Amino acid sequence: MKRVYPREEVCMGCKLCEVACIVEHSLSKDIIKAYKEERPRTLSRARVEEEGPVSFSIMCRHCIDPECLEACITGALYRVNGDGPVLVDPRRCVGCWMCVMACPYGSIELDSRNGRRVISKCDLCPDRRMPACVDACPNRALFYEER
Amino acid sequence: MRYLIIGNSAAAIGAVESIRPRDREGEITILSKEPYYAYSRPLITEYIADVFRDEDLTYRGPDFYRENRIQVHLGIKARAVNPKNRVVLTEDGTEHPYDRLLIATGGTPIVPPIKGLDKEGVFTCTTWDDSKAIKALLPRVKRAVVVGGGLIGVKAAEGLYEAGVHVTIVELLPHIMGRILDAEGAYIFEAYLKGKGLGIITGETVVEALGNGRVEGVRLASGDTLPCDFLIIAVGVRPNVEEVVEGSGIRVNQGILVDRHMRTSVPDVYAAGDVAEGDEMLVREKRVIALWPVAYRQGKIAGLNMAGEDREYEGGFPQNTVSVLGLTTITIGFTEPPEPNGYKVLMRRGPGENDYKKLIFKGDVLEGAILVNSIDRAGILTGLIRARTEIGSNKERLLDTRLGLTALPRAWRKEKLTQPV
Numbered sequence: 001m002k003r004v005y006p007r008e009e010v011c012m013g014c015k016l017c018e019v020a021c022i023v024e025h026s027l028s029k030d031i032i033k034a035y036k037e038e039r040p041r042t043l044s045r046a047r048v049e050e051e052g053p054v055s056f057s058i059m060c061r062h063c064i065d066p067e068c069l070e071a072c073i074t075g076a077l078y079r080v081n082g083d084g085p086v087l088v089d090p091r092r093c094v095g096c097w098m099c100v101m102a103c104p105y106g107s108i109e110l111d112s113r114n115g116r117r118v119i120s121k122c123d124l125c126p127d128r129r130m131p132a133c134v135d136a137c138p139n140r141a142l143f144y145e146e147r
Numbered sequence: 148m149r150y151l152i153i154g155n156s157a158a159a160i161g162a163v164e165s166i167r168p169r170d171r172e173g174e175i176t177i178l179s180k181e182p183y184y185a186y187s188r189p190l191i192t193e194y195i196a197d198v199f200r201d202e203d204l205t206y207r208g209p210d211f212y213r214e215n216r217i218q219v220h221l222g223i224k225a226r227a228v229n230p231k232n233r234v235v236l237t238e239d240g241t242e243h244p245y246d247r248l249l250i251a252t253g254g255t256p257i258v259p260p261i262k263g264l265d266k267e268g269v270f271t272c273t274t275w276d277d278s279k280a281i282k283a284l285l286p287r288v289k290r291a292v293v294v295g296g297g298l299i300g301v302k303a304a305e306g307l308y309e310a311g312v313h314v315t316i317v318e319l320l321p322h323i324m325g326r327i328l329d330a331e332g333a334y335i336f337e338a339y340l341k342g343k344g345l346g347i348i349t350g351e352t353v354v355e356a357l358g359n360g361r362v363e364g365v366r367l368a369s370g371d372t373l374p375c376d377f378l379i380i381a382v383g384v385r386p387n388v389e390e391v392v393e394g395s396g397i398r399v400n401q402g403i404l405v406d407r408h409m410r411t412s413v414p415d416v417y418a419a420g421d422v423a424e425g426d427e428m429l430v431r432e433k434r435v436i437a438l439w440p441v442a443y444r445q446g447k448i449a450g451l452n453m454a455g456e457d458r459e460y461e462g463g464f465p466q467n468t469v470s471v472l473g474l475t476t477i478t479i480g481f482t483e484p485p486e487p488n489g490y491k492v493l494m495r496r497g498p499g500e501n502d503y504k505k506l507i508f509k510g511d512v513l514e515g516a517i518l519v520n521s522i523d524r525a526g527i528l529t530g531l532i533r534a535r536t537e538i539g540s541n542k543e544r545l546l547d548t549r550l551g552l553t554a555l556p557r558a559w560r561k562e563k564l565t566q567p568v
C-alpha cells in the first residue's frame with residue numbers, strides 16, 4: 001500500500017503539513033474557519049519534530065503488523081480490507097490510551113478537547129487522492145508512494 | 148481443518164484474526180462459558196457507574212462472527228480436553244472434535260482465605276456478570292471495602308466511587324499498584340486518590356467478613372473493623388487451568404507452559420493469554436503476563452502457527468496503561484532494576500504536580516519506563532524496549548518532557564521511516 005514517507009534531509013520545519021492536516025480534518029475544510037472559528041480546533045495528525053537543524057514530519061506508519069491494533073481493547077482501531085490503512089472509529093474509542101502505549105512512533109494523538117477522551121491519528125486523507133500534508137509540503141520532504 | 152478455541156476474549160480473537168485470512172475454508176469453533184460476544188474486560192468496572200455502557204464494552208460484535216464464519220457456542224463451559232481422541236467435552240455432554248486446539252480460558256480471580264466470605268454482598272470483579280451483579284445491588288449500598296489495591300482493585304474502587312459509593316481499598320503491601328508502579332509513582336496515585344475522597348489503607352489486610360447473612364463490615368488483621376455493605380475481593384487473577392486442563396496431560400506450571408510457537412506439551416494443542424505461561428522477554432523466563440495486549444499477541448502467534456505458518460513469539464513484557472479517576476500512568480517493562488548492578492536509572496518529577504518519569508537502562512538498552520500523568524508518545528519507549536535499541540549517549544534526552552524521535556539515533560530513523568515497517 002501507499003504510505004507517507006518523510007525525508008528529513010530536506011525538511012525545514014515549516015509545519016505547513018500540520019496546517020494542511022488541520023484544515024483537511026476540520027469541519028469546514030476552510031483554512032480561516034478551521035483556525036478562527038471552529039472550536040476546539042482540529043488536531044494535526046502529522047507532527048513536525050525539530051531539534052537544531054534536524055526536522056521531519058511524522059505520522060502513523062500504517063504498520064504491516066500494527067501494535068496499536070493488538071493493544072486496542074474496544075475494537076475502535078481497525079485495518080481496512082486486511083491490508084489497507086489503519087483507522088480509528090471515534091465512536092468506539094473510549095480514550096483508554098492503550099494504543100498510545102503501543103505505538104513505537106508516537107503517532108497517536110490524545111484528544112480530550114471535547115470532554116470526551118478519544119484518539120486521533122492519520123487516516124491518509126480518504127477524501128483526497130494525495131494526503132493533504134504531502135500536497136502542502138513546499139520542499140518535497142513528504143512522499144506518498146508504494147515502497 | 149477444524150480449529151477449536153476454548154475462550155472468547157483477547158487471545159481467542161487474536162487467533163481468529165490470524166487464522167481466517169490464511170485459511171478461508173477451515174472450520175473455526177469457539178466455546179465460551181460467558182454468554183457474551185467478545186467484550187472488553189478492562190472496561191467492566193466502569194460499567195458499574197454507567198461511564199461505559201453495553202455498546203462500549205462490545206469488542207467484537209455478531210457481525211465479526213458471521214463475517215469470519217465462526218461457530219460460536221456462548222454460555223457453554225468446556226470441561227475436559229481429551230488429546231487422545233482429539234475432542235473437547237463441554238458440560239452439556241457434547242464432544243467437539245478438533246485438528247488444532249487453542250486453550251484461551253484466561254484467568255480466575257484469586258480468593259484469599261478470609262473468614263465469612265459466603266455472605267451476600269461479597270463479590271469478585273473480573274467478569275461482565277460480576278459488574279452486572281454489583282450494579283444491581285447499588286441502590287442498597289453506601290460503603291464498600293475493596294481487598295487488594297492492584298490493577299483490578301483500583302479499577303473496581305474507581306467504578307464504585309463513580310457510582311457514588313464510599314470506597315476503602317485495603318492493600319497488604321506498603322503501596323497500592325505495587326506491581327505496576329514503583330513507590331514514588333504509587334505515592335503520587337495514593338495522594339491523588341485520597342484527595343478525591345477514596346479511602347486507602349496499606350500494610351493491612353482483611354481477615355473476616357462480618358455480618359449476619361449480608362456483609363456489614365470487615366475485620367482487619369490489626370483487629371480494627373470497618374463497616375461496609377459491599378466487599379470486593381480483588382487480589383488478582385491466576386491462570387484458569389483446572390476447568391479444562393486437569394487430567395489432560397498438558398504440562399502446567401503456574402499457567403499452561405508454552406513454547407515460542409505457543410504450543411503446549413501436547414501435539415496440536417496451543418495456549419495463549421492469561422492462562423498461558425510463555426516467554427518473558429526481559430527476565431528471560433517463562434511467566435504468566437496477564438495483560439490484554441500480551442493475550443492478543445499470543446493468540447495471534449498461536450493462530451498463525453495453527454494455520455500452518457512458522458512464527459515465533461518474541462516474548463512479552465509488562466505494559467500497563469491505567470487511568471484512575473482522571474490520573475493516568477503508563478508503565479512498561481521493569482519498574483525497578485531487577486538487580487543492583489549493571490542498571491542505570493534516570494528520574495524526573497514535574498513540571499506538573501503529578502508528573503513523574505523514570506527510565507531504567509541496562510547498559511545502552513532501555514528495559515523499563517514509568518510515566519505518570521504526562522504520557523504523550525509513551526509508545527516510543529515501548530518500541531525501544533521491544534527492539535532492544537542501542538540508545539547510546541542520548542539516554543537523558545528520553546527523559547525530556549517532549550519525548551520525540553529526534554532523541555533516537557539517526558540510523559534508527561533511516562531504517563524505520565524510509566520503508567514499510
Ligand SMILES: Cc1cc2nc3c(=O)[nH]c(=O)nc-3n(C[C@H](O)[C@H](O)[C@H](O)COP(=O)(O)OP(=O)(O)OC[C@H]3O[C@@H](n4cnc5c(N)ncnc54)[C@H](O)[C@@H]3O)c2cc1C
Binds near residue numbers: 179188252298437467
Ligand atoms: C477489572 C479488570 C481490569 C483490567 N484492566 C486491564 C488493563 O487496563 N490493561 C490490560 O492490559 N489488561 C487489563 N486486564 C486484564 C485483561 O483483561 C486480560 O489480560 C485479558 O482479558 C486476557 O484475555 P484472555 O483472552 O487471555 O482471557 P480472558 O479475558 O480472561 O477470557 C477468558 C475467556 O475464556 C472463557 N472461558 C474460560 N473458561 C472456560 C471454559 N471452561 N469453557 C469455555 N469457555 C471458558 C471465558 O468465557 C472468556 O471468554 C484487566 C482485567 C480485569 C478483570
